[in-house]
Amino acid sequence: MTKQMDELWQAIKQEKWKKVKRINWKAFNFSEIDGHSIVFLTASDSAGYPYISQAREMSIGDAVSEATAVLLRGLPNDFKVEHLKLEVVEQVKKEQDVEEIRLNKGVAGLAFDGEFSVAFTPQEVASYNLVNKRALVWDRVSLALRHKLGSTSDFAEDSWKDLYKFTTRAFYADGVKSYPLSRGQKYRKEVVAGDVLESIQMAKNNYFQHVVKGDGEFIYSYLPSEDLEEGKYNILRHAGTVYSMLETYELEPDEALMASCKRAIEYLMDHMEESHLNGNAVNVLIHDDVLKLGGNGLALVALAKYTDITGDETYLDTMQGMATYIKEIQSENGDFEVHKMIYSTGEVSEFRSFYYIGEAMLGLTRLYAIDGDEQWLDVAEKTAEYLIHVQNKGATAENILHDHWFLYGLHDLYQHRPEQKYADYAMLMAEGIMQAQYGEDEEYAPYRGGYKPENSDVPKSVPNACRAEGLIKVYYLARAVDEDKVAERVLDSLDRSIRFQLQSQVRPEQAMYFPNKALATGAFYSKLKGNDLRNDYTQHNISSLIGYYRILTE
Numbered sequence: 001m002t003k004q005m006d007e008l009w010q011a012i013k014q015e016k017w018k019k020v021k022r023i024n025w026k027a028f029n030f031s032e033i034d035g036h037s038i039v040f041l042t043a044s045d046s047a048g049y050p051y052i053s054q055a056r057e058m059s060i061g062d063a064v065s066e067a068t069a070v071l072l073r074g075l076p077n078d079f080k081v082e083h084l085k086l087e088v089v090e091q092v093k094k095e096q097d098v099e100e101i102r103l104n105k106g107v108a109g110l111a112f113d114g115e116f117s118v119a120f121t122p123q124e125v126a127s128y129n130l131v132n133k134r135a136l137v138w139d140r141v142s143l144a145l146r147h148k149l150g151s152t153s154d155f156a157e158d159s160w161k162d163l164y165k166f167t168t169r170a171f172y173a174d175g176v177k178s179y180p181l182s183r184g185q186k187y188r189k190e191v192v193a194g195d196v197l198e199s200i201q202m203a204k205n206n207y208f209q210h211v212v213k214g215d216g217e218f219i220y221s222y223l224p225s226e227d228l229e230e231g232k233y234n235i236l237r238h239a240g241t242v243y244s245m246l247e248t249y250e251l252e253p254d255e256a257l258m259a260s261c262k263r264a265i266e267y268l269m270d271h272m273e274e275s276h277l278n279g280n281a282v283n284v285l286i287h288d289d290v291l292k293l294g295g296n297g298l299a300l301v302a303l304a305k306y307t308d309i310t311g312d313e314t315y316l317d318t319m320q321g322m323a324t325y326i327k328e329i330q331s332e333n334g335d336f337e338v339h340k341m342i343y344s345t346g347e348v349s350e351f352r353s354f355y356y357i358g359e360a361m362l363g364l365t366r367l368y369a370i371d372g373d374e375q376w377l378d379v380a381e382k383t384a385e386y387l388i389h390v391q392n393k394g395a396t397a398e399n400i401l402h403d404h405w406f407l408y409g410l411h412d413l414y415q416h417r418p419e420q421k422y423a424d425y426a427m428l429m430a431e432g433i434m435q436a437q438y439g440e441d442e443e444y445a446p447y448r449g450g451y452k453p454e455n456s457d458v459p460k461s462v463p464n465a466c467r468a469e470g471l472i473k474v475y476y477l478a479r480a481v482d483e484d485k486v487a488e489r490v491l492d493s494l495d496r497s498i499r500f501q502l503q504s505q506v507r508p509e510q511a512m513y514f515p516n517k518a519l520a521t522g523a524f525y526s527k528l529k530g531n532d533l534r535n536d537y538t539q540h541n542i543s544s545l546i547g548y549y550r551i552l553t554e
Contacts, residue, residue, distance in 0.1 A: 001028060005171050005178035009084050012043065012068060013175065020068045025060045030169070031090045034114070037063040038089035040121050040168070041071050043081045044512035050083075051075055052124070053149045056116055060088065074149035082175075083512045087121050087168040095163040100134045103165060105529040106183045111164040118155050120144055122168060123184040127513035129225045129531045140225075172509040183503065183528070184510050191499050193552040196545050199505055203522035203542050204248050204257060207506075210519040211241075211535060212260040216267030222533045224506070224520040225513070230532075235287035236359075237536040239268060239298035244539040246305040247546050265306060265315075268299050272318060273343070277328045283321030284343070291343045293329070293336055294356035296322045297405075300363030307370055316371065323367050326360045327379045334386025336360065357383060357391075358405030365412035380413050388425050397432040404470035411473035414480065423477045427486055430474040433467050434493045449496030460527040461504035465540035468497045472547035491551065498548050501541050503528055 004023050011019035030037060037060040044050035051074060055066035064086065075081075092111070095101070103110070105126040111119035120130060120141075128144045130137060138157050145155060170181040180187045188195060211219050218238055221230035242264045249257050273286050285295040300322045303315045329338050339356050340349040361383040364376040387406055395401070407426055414422045438450050438459065450459025451467065471490050478487040504525045511517040523533045524541040 001171055001180060002178045004028075005084075005086065005173040008064070008068070008086065009081075009173040009175055009178070012071065012081055012084060015072055020065045021061065023061070023064070025064070028060075030060045030088050033089055033092050038116050039063040039067050040085075040087040040089075040119075041067040042083075042085040042087075042121070042123075042512060043071055043075065043079075044083040044517075045080050046082055046517060048515055049147045050512045051079070051149055052121075052147055054116065054119065070149050083508055084173045085123075085170060085181075085509060085512065087170045089116070090167045090169050092164050092166040095165055098161070098163045101131050101136065101163070102134060103131060105131075107167060108165045109168060111166060112155070112160040113162055114164065118145075118160070119164075119166075121170075123170075123510060123513065126184065126529070126531075127225055127510060129223075174508065181509060185503060185505075185507055186509065188499070188502070191495065191502065193549060195502070196498065196549040196552065199502060199522070200248060200542060200545050200549065201252065201522075202505070202507065203538060204252060204254060206518050206521035207523040207533075207538055208245050208248060208257055208260065210516075211523075211538075212264050214263070216263035216265070216270070218264065218535045219519070220535055222519070223531060224511075224516065224523075224533060225531060227515045233287070234536075235268075235271065235285060236292060236294050236298050237534070237539065238264065239285075239295065239302045241535040241539040242268070242302040243298070243305050244543045244546075246302065246309060247543055250305075250309045251546055251549070261306065265303070268302070269315070269318070272299075274321065275325075277325060280324050280328060281321055282325035282328065283318050284325050285322070286343045289342055289344050291338075291341050292356065293326070293339050294353055294359045296325055297356065297359030297361070297363040300326075301359070301366055304363065304366035304370055308366075313370075319367050320371065320373075323364055323376055323379075326364060327375065330379055330382065333390060334382040334384075335390070354391075354401055354403060355405050357387060358403050358407075358409050361387075361409035362405055362412060365409055365416070368416065369412070377413070377416055380409065381417060384410060384413055384422065388421070395428065397428060397435055400429050400432040402429065402433050402436070402467055402470070404466040407470035407473045411477055414477060418480070420481065423481045423483075426474045426477050427483065430471055430478075430486070430490055433471060434489060437467075437493055437496065440496070447500070449498075449500030458527060458529070459500065461501050461524055462526050462537050462540050464497050464501050465524075465544040468494055468501070468544035469540060469547060471497070472544065472551065475551060494548055494551070498545065501544065504530065504537075505541070506533070 007023050036056050038056045040054045042050050042052045053067045053070035055063045057063040057066055107122055109120055109122045110125055124144055128140050130140050172181055219229050220233050245261050271287050273284050275282050284291050285299045303319050329336050338348055340351045361380045364380040368376040410422045410426045436451050438447050447459055451463055471494050475487050475490045506520045506523050511521045514520045524537045526537050
């Protein structure tokens, strides 16, 4: 099918409709619906919504030819096709209940009559978010109709009685490559190093280049189908995303990316406050008058990564002040007295996060790697002892907390103080993680490699990515203590996890439907059927991909 898609691409780019009629489709066993072939053609440029044509004819060749003719007649004169998708309808089922629409987003399309005079492909339904809470969203339907060439313009809420769900076989081309799609994405039998690097580059060249605003703030939560930024923020995820971007720069240097990193770092510095605690000068990260232990920890991780890869020690004093704050609020048993507090009043919240402690520990080990001050390792070691022997005392593989930040911290602590107990605890946590993973024999193939959440069977990409980040660190620890069989099992688990995660990345074949393609491309949804993007979704997925890529290319 690659040859046929390349020929179709060339014919449309050259606006030579007759060339389409000469394409040989006979080698492919395309389904017919009531003796007809039904096809959709979607053409997109680098910005704005796509143009979509469709046709229903007696043969696949005639249907593609007619859809091409409709497409070429409807495209604006200055429109430059950069992405092209062909979809052929495979199976159609009439729905009995039109009041409650149940569908598998990204897999099922919708038609409102048997002739397909008004129909939306599976990716249109998913990308335009046409169905919400099992009901049609009519303003979204109207938006989608405006981009369908030759569509019925007066289609309205009271003008349909029947509903059909259908699936398609889909193919994509961009003039450089072409390939079949599965669930709207490039189909892969396996994931190799080149696939992982391509995904990292996709985020680097698109999402990471556009997600940082001029003042250094991130576009935090974003709905790509509506080009709408949601008004909320989380400074911890800001710091974590800076770290992920810096990791990306370290792998593939790019000055535009570094410029974005520097703006985002300055945003952190704008929210840094100098204070005193127990007679010591400290620095704390404040956002909306809230101080969080995890905020100081992750900001320290991000600044340490910047210092490490650039050699620029501009922020060293600030980092040491942040570490001093962490040191001063540590209890004798290794716990931390403050996880969250109102900065202006000093009121300490009862809120506690299991992950803040690991984040703080990692920040301390990363600072030690820069300034060599043993006091930071002392605090980190005390933290590890608390987590292992107090908070998680008696933990087993079945009940151990899956704490990726603690695994980061244990890995780093072992590099400087190589005690077997750190590797042992990390491998115990890895065992718990691997036992919780969906295996190859699970009923639903798209979920393989994922982890079952508490209230659903459907796994999400971010919990997967976090566990993968932690497993990457365990892989190196297992290798360091000659536990090669553990390392092999961890690597096998990582392979399944990464394959699952890549299904949630926004690739060009999905971004075709979005008005701001550059911002969406390369980012990650939180789940397979997601509609929103948030910076930490991409942060964790990209960090895990970078770690996995390094293992594959060692």
